[in-house]
Amino acid sequence: MWMALSYACWGISIVLALWMLYDWFKVDTTFSEDVLTSSREGELEAVSEKHRI
């Protein structure tokens, strides 16, 4: 049973790794680099914090 579990672990690891690589390729070819790297730090704070204490 333990050896079967070990083989199953290898199988699951390979399948999920391939899925992530496929999804990575799909996203990078579908969206522009500008969109994917458009996140900016502190956007919420810039709106909510007034600092008038």
Add this chain to the structure above:
Amino acid sequence: MTVAVETAGAATNGDRVSLLRVLGPAHVWALGVGIVLVGEFTGWNFSADKGGALAALIVCWIVGLLYTSVAMIDSEVTSTVAAAGGQYAQAKHIVGPLMAFNVALFLVFAYTMLEVSDAILLGDTIVAKAGVEGLTHNSFIAATIVVLAWLNYRGVLMTLNVNFIITAIAYVSIVILFFSVTPWTQGAVLKLNELVTPGNALPYGWIGVIAAFQFGIWYYLGIEGTTQAAEEVRSPARSLPYGTMAGMITLLIAAAMTWYVCASMMPWEYLGITYYPLWDAGKLTGSPLLENLLFIATLLAALASANGCINDAARAWFSLGRDRYLPSWFSAVHPKYRTPYRSILFLLPIALAFAFIADLNQAITFSILSGVLQYTFMSINIVMFRKKWPLGSIRRGYTHPFHPLPAIVLFCLCVVTFFAIFLGFGSQLIAMVAFYFLISLWFHFYRYKFVRRGDQFTMPWPKPQGY
């Protein structure tokens, strides 16, 4: 996860793609306690080898003081600087870019090496349980790292929901073990009076207590990881202090119960070398149910810790890319799952490589070293923060009491811990400090010219005092 899919439309319509604000205080608790709780299942007990069972208890409380200071300081600064990267973002705004770069590397090293240690522990635990000749831990290590990376890739809400459940089960198992051995009765199951006597309580004297600091860190190592969720919690000013402080209280209780049960059931000579103190305690009760419960809890604690570490290391790496301290390619956010997917994928093979080539002791030592370097920074950081932006000058979600006492306590305890690490792993300590020195030179003389200097400071704060 549903929210992630529903909001994905906004990402494709020309809007910015950012991390998703979906987390609450329970997720912050799950992240912090999830990373740390594995330290109760293995790690803390090596302090008994360094200084005896009583030394393990002394460092439990003193290191608890260190981490309570960490949690209080972190809660104040992070409730104000609520950005992914946690202590990295704090360092950037309060100290400066070079310190921030170093702190981010401390974070990535500490969490990646901890993830590696967790995966090795999980693999070794399964192999020990199976007792089958020819069975190695490699497949279990690979599955742990890849499955958890996939979970992190798919979304932070599901990742931390899973962490909450498995951390809670592991924690409850400690409570069940504690009450199963009738802690109010000595002599029946627990034999503390016989196992910890004035003759063997501190076998190496007080220098043994100092040496025990190195592994006493494991009672709480990683609670500061809660700050990495800052950009994904719905209300950072409320959730981060609440989740972090609740996590610290939870861990103090777990650490005390763990020491009491284990020190009352195993002689310090064995306690200090076993890899599975709580699982062994379960076995010693003679109950198959408790034995199996503690076996499963050990696996779940390792899984929760690795899961939280992947989450935190990826966010620190992502933040470095976003500020161009590293190539901005790393700052990509998945338009559907809203996770830093490239950072997660980049760190995945690194963790796998270390897990296959490094041994558990080395991985743990590198994690602890990076963690203590980070805590030392935090003690200096809070003093600078209070000096540059005194109380009343900016809005704080939480204000920690007795300043600057926690900062002083934290700094002093970090110095003691460095000394303890030097006693056990002096060459690794020197190698690590040399590495950070050289990488700092690279950042200062080469990489920093790519940084957009005005864009990196994002907090809408008034000018600091004295500037």
